[in-house]
Amino acid sequence: MTKLQALFGGTFDPIHYGHLKPVEILANQIGLSRIIIMPNNVPPHRPQPEATSDQRKHMVELAIADKPLFVLDERELRRDMPSYTAQTLQEWRQEEGAEAPLAFIIGQDSLLTFPTWHQYETILENAHLIVTRRPGYPMTMQQPEHQQWLDDRLTLRSEDLHEQPAGKIFLAETPWFDISATIIRERLQNGESCDEMMPAPVLEYIMQQGLYR
Numbered sequence: 001m002t003k004l005q006a007l008f009g010g011t012f013d014p015i016h017y018g019h020l021k022p023v024e025i026l027a028n029q030i031g032l033s034r035i036i037i038m039p040n041n042v043p044p045h046r047p048q049p050e051a052t053s054d055q056r057k058h059m060v061e062l063a064i065a066d067k068p069l070f071v072l073d074e075r076e077l078r079r080d081m082p083s084y085t086a087q088t089l090q091e092w093r094q095e096e097g098a099e100a101p102l103a104f105i106i107g108q109d110s111l112l113t114f115p116t117w118h119q120y121e122t123i124l125e126n127a128h129l130i131v132t133r134r135p136g137y138p139m140t141m142q143q144p145e146h147q148q149w150l151d152d153r154l155t156l157r158s159e160d161l162h163e164q165p166a167g168k169i170f171l172a173e174t175p176w177f178d179i180s181a182t183i184i185r186e187r188l189q190n191g192e193s194c195d196e197m198m199p200a201p202v203l204e205y206i207m208q209q210g211l212y213r
């Protein structure tokens, strides 16, 4: 069994197949026995979500109920301050010890904004970064110095993620899923179907709660 642990943070307003499917495929590709899903309470770089933290947590629980690959981490939900990943990963590293291989999973769009994140350079001191593909976003950074930063840390060997505790960036070859929470919220507001975009129990909960109308 692999020792590499991977944390997948997000706002999940709501959780959808664009979150779940790439990381399920990733787990098979690189050998992850567990993915820790971590919804935030106060997202650092965007407006407050439409659904409450309790509702978003409940939707994650419904989405992963029949998937033993996933577990929920509530640490950022308990925080009233913005959920800075640098701080979360520092805490996680202290809990897991210096040698444990740890990774943070993001989509391709998040990689592009990564250099604007709070203390972004320190994030790689505590974890690897695993990037899943997302349609509509370039794989190169806008600023040459950020591309250099990326190139210096890139690895093509997924074994590095298992063998080293932190510091590498791995661009995973996951398929594209053209789904976003924004599109789902818009479609639901217009009364359009989202059946193919998320697990049925999540959609049923959205309807029952009258969310995103």
Ligand SMILES: Nc1ncnc2c1ncn2[C@@H]1O[C@H](COP(=O)(O)OP(=O)(O)OP(=O)(O)O)[C@@H](O)[C@H]1O
Pocket (backbone or CB within 6 Å): 009, 010, 011, 012, 013, 017, 018, 019, 022, 105, 106, 107, 108, 109, 110, 132, 133, 134, 135, 177, 178, 179, 180, 181, 182, 183
């Ligand atoms: N379709 C997708 N493919 C790959 N990664 C995704 C996809 N949708 C979201 N992600 C990634 O999942 C993480 C959490 O995303 P988030 O909860 O913001 O979802 P979102 O669909 O981008 O939401 P919104 O449309 O509200 O901005 C981010 O790292 C994001 O890049």
Ligand SMILES: O=C(O)c1ccc[n+]([C@@H]2O[C@H](COP(=O)([O-])O)[C@@H](O)[C@H]2O)c1
Pocket (backbone or CB within 6 Å): 008, 009, 010, 011, 012, 038, 040, 043, 044, 045, 046, 083, 084, 085, 086, 110, 116, 117, 118
């Ligand atoms: O730490 C930061 O500055 C930071 C800035 C933007 C996003 N993040 C984290 O990245 C993850 C995906 O963010 P989002 O907004 O796409 O849901 C989530 O765990 C956020 O807390 C973190």
